Amino acid sequence: MKRLLGFVVKEFIHIFRDPRTVIVLFGIPVVQILLFGFVIKLEINDSNIAILDLSKDEVSLSLSDRLCSSGFFRLKENLHSYNDIDRVLRSGKVKSVIVFGEDFGRDLAASGKASLSIIADGTEPNYATLVCNYATAIVNDFSREQNELNAGVTFAIQPEVRMFYNPELKDQFMFVPGVMAFVLILISALMTSIAITREKEFGTMEVLLVSPLRAGHIIVGKVVPYMVLSFITVLVILWMSWLVFELPIRGSLWLLIGVSMLYILLGLSLGIFISTVSNNMQQAIFISLMSLLLPTIILSGFIFPVENMPYGYGIASYLVPGKYYLIAIKNIMIKGLGIGYVWKETLVMSLMSAFFIWLSINSFKKKDYSRRGIIAMRTVLYLIRKEFKQIFRDVFLGKAIIGIPILQLLIFVPAVTLEIKRVDLCVIDRDMTAHSRQLLSAIQSSGVFRITRFTQSEDEANSLLHSDKNHMAIQIPSGFGRDIGNGHPARIMVSVNAINAMTAQLSWVYLSGIVNDMNMDIALESVGKHAPTMLKQVEVTHRIWYNEMLNYKHFMLPGILTILISLIGMVLGGINLVKEKEIGTIEQINVTPIKKHQFILSKMIPFLLISLFDLAFGLILGKLFFNMPFVGSIGLLFLSATIYLVGIMGLTLLISIYSHSQQQFLFVAFFFFIIFMLMGGIFTPTDSMPLWAQKMNYFNPMMYQMRVTRMVMLKGSGLMDVGKDLLALLIFGVMLSVLAVRGYRKVA
Structure with a gap:
């Protein structure tokens, strides 16, 4: 034990001998968490758009003002002809162009329908999708208000939405835990990946080999100092997340720290294993970056939802340590869940850590450390x-x-x-009428939503949201069909898992579009075929340039x-x-x-x-x-x-x-x-x-x-x-x- 303690002290002295290295070790993770917590966003704010208004009537100008005052869009340029569209999109000045056809207001008044085109730059598919969906939602709200004001038609179905865990739809709830997972494992693995290779390159490995230290002692001695430093880093990061980004810690703080330290141990053990199989520091660094950088960003769920990837990538994601840590800290910090909901992730990270430590010790024994x-x-x-x-x-x-x-x-x-390919939802249908079945059929046939569970228990629906088995729950109360038949507002309750703010927003936009279409059908039936022009509907066409298939x-x-x-x-x-x-x-x-x-x-x-x-x-x-x-x-x-x-x-x-x-x-x-x-x-x-x-x-x-x-x-x-x-x-x-x-x- 004295030998091991002496070796650990030697490693601490080696680390603290250069103050600049210590500043880098502590400063980089904290600065990156602070920076990326503010910067990384998927939402739309003040997106630059251009408008080509060939009508310039009261209705088109009013709708243009509505789009530009929404906070989502900012008018960059008014265009004068179709030839200007390619110029502004190709130069990158704007991401989308809104086109009002000639006689837009006159067509809406005469026939009840008018066309509007949204031309989006498809080089960024997700951004193009967001632009089109947000603009369409604003136009639909405009049409609804016009119908309520002019035709006296009240849309029958009125959804009430509850955003679980993240009611303000802050992107930080998704990205700060992701940046934590990304930065902690990369720093941990990089710190230790060059620990043994450095000894090999400078010839000090022979000194260790002829000493009474065992392979396990050397591995532990390399890991312990960085574990202590990482513990301090984790405390600082969690404190900054709470203080600066108001990221809640709804669950056990000790459980959160314990899971974070287990994840750091996994990163350190992986780094040690890489260092034992590398012949020099360049090899160790290259393997660490290539094996952790892109896999952690892409396959952990940090930015890209794993459930939307092809099947084989979902299987491969189980090999990425960041996936388990990300699930665990979101459950603890944001949902306030206990060990009963994160024991699987904790067990997997423990087994991974033990496996890499065992591999490191065995690789260390087998390697020939002579200087070459x-x-x-x-x-x-x-x-x-x-x-x-x-x-x-x-x-x-x-x-x-x-x-x-x-x-x-x-x-x-x-x-x-x-791309959102599938949103799993749970349904509580307490009405069981033709109207409720019509709504659920429209949702199921949209190609976006998949109903995975019917239940009569609100607690069961909430439990499915807690465990991430469903992204959304829809509750249709009794009397829903009766209210529609009597011309009264019929309410439905929608609960959304909003930790991933972008997925929550898009899911809600898709659902709102389905409800809006059904409302228009019901309104047409109530007004009657003899006066269809009483209802005003702006038909929105999406056109994607440069990447038509997104x-x-x-x-x-x-x-x-x-x-x-x-x-x-x-x-x-x-x-x-x-x-x-x-x-x-x-x-x-x-x-x-x-x-x-x-x-x-x-x-x-x-x-x-x-x-x-x-x-x-x-x-x-x-x-x-x-x-x-x-x-x-x-x-x-x-x-x-x-x-x-x-x-x-x-x-x-x-x-x-x-x-x-x-x-x-x-x-x-x-x-x-x-x-x-x-x-x-x-x-x-x-x-x-x-x-x-x-x-x-x-x-x-x-x-x-x-x-x-x-x-x-x-x-x-x-x-x-x-x-x-x-x-x-x-x-x-x-x-x-x-x-x-x-x-x-x-x-x-």
Whole structure:
């Protein structure tokens, strides 16, 4: 025991020896939770729209005012002809265009019907769906109010909705737990994934091997210090979630802390296992990021509902640790449930932790830890050859740096969807009349809702919402059909699981549309066929441009490609320089005639070429496997990607120059990478972010590259359309590359 305690103390001393590393370990998770809790949103706020009003009558102007004053839409431009629509959508100035046909008000008065078109930019399918549904709901409310005011018709069915657990539909209830799950496991795994590989690279592993310490002692000694630090981090994160985002802790605080620590132990044990099977820190870092980054974002339920994915991905999600933690903390924090509802997730995380610790000890025992002008241009070429040899000398890394990103592209692109394909609901029908059966038949046949349970018990319906077996419960009271027949308002009660605010909102919009259609049918029957024009109905047509089928694969492939080439450029590109410093070869280079810009170029070019190769290969596979369209110029896309990669590699080289260890570099680079990724519009629309976050995004190169990639590939945008984005990337690239060159001189 004394030996083990001594080893644990040694690890603590090693961690706290560098104050900057400690600041990074504590600061990064807290800053990311604070930032992303405010920034990541799927709701629509002040979405830029354009209006083409060919009628310009009192009704069209009134409806336009209703749309723009709703808080969901903001008028960016009034158009004058159909030719303007492609211009504003292709340039990205607006996400949708509302088109009023000629004689809109006259048609509504004469025939009771008028047409309105919503043309949405389909390059972001979820955003296009939200825009169309929100605008349609506003138009339907407008029609209902006009009928009640002018025709004296009261719509029969009046739903009363209750949003369970999240009545204000705050996105933070969904995303803050997700960011916690994402950040905690990545930080935990990355911290320990380089713990043993560091010992191997610096030759201190032999000292441990000849000591009386057992393999289990070494593993425990590596884990315990980070467990203690992570415990403090969890307390700070939970406190900040409650104080800043008003995220409730309705269940047991001790149970929540216990589950969080178990999840961190799982991340640490997974990191230790990765470090025991890796030969160097680059391998360990690459495996950690590739095995945890995209799987946690995509398959855990953090952003994308697992139940909407193809069947095989639902099965694969059971292998993702973040899924279990996310379910557990939502049940404890937001629903206020106890161990009886989270014991399965707790058991699975415990078994996973034990399994990876056992694998680590066995792998540790089995491994063998023995140590294993023209002239200027020629110099640069020699250094580039040296860098390529260093990369591909590691057989695993040489294959993985190309193979794993492409494999992840093929695996994860089909999984990503925010489309609501199925909403499971429970029905309490206490009326049992023709009208109630008509309503339920319309709901069931919509293709969105699936009735999974009929019951007469409200407690049973609530229990199904608690356990996530149903997303919605509908209660039809007795007398429902009688009230409709007598022309009285007939109420139904709708309860929605609103932890996922976007799913709750869309489900409610879909249900409202079904109820609105049935109300119109009932109103037509009550008014009579002799006076159909008394009822006013605006018929809304949805038209999607650039991605007519709202194919999420076409939306996500550019995003995942951008993530993968960024990982190669940001992480592997910069860590090479820190490795040179740690093993001492940087001093040998500093005394040679090699100039500083030659050295920086030699560090950039190999990873730039590898990244561009991955981009080209990914585009080819996207066309072969997903029929990915490519409407614009491929030269323009590769020009943008080259400028972008130069910029982010300049940033990471700048970070590496001022980092004393690979661990320190990794956490700082990871901090910037996660911010760039989650704020770059890859998964969630940038237009939904707060205004201050949108201004902050001006300094986010990934946002510009993401926008250029989608505009060129899906819209066929040209140089004039993306010129401002390319200029921003160019300024970013030049500035950071110059800083990297100047910074290297200071350190050398």
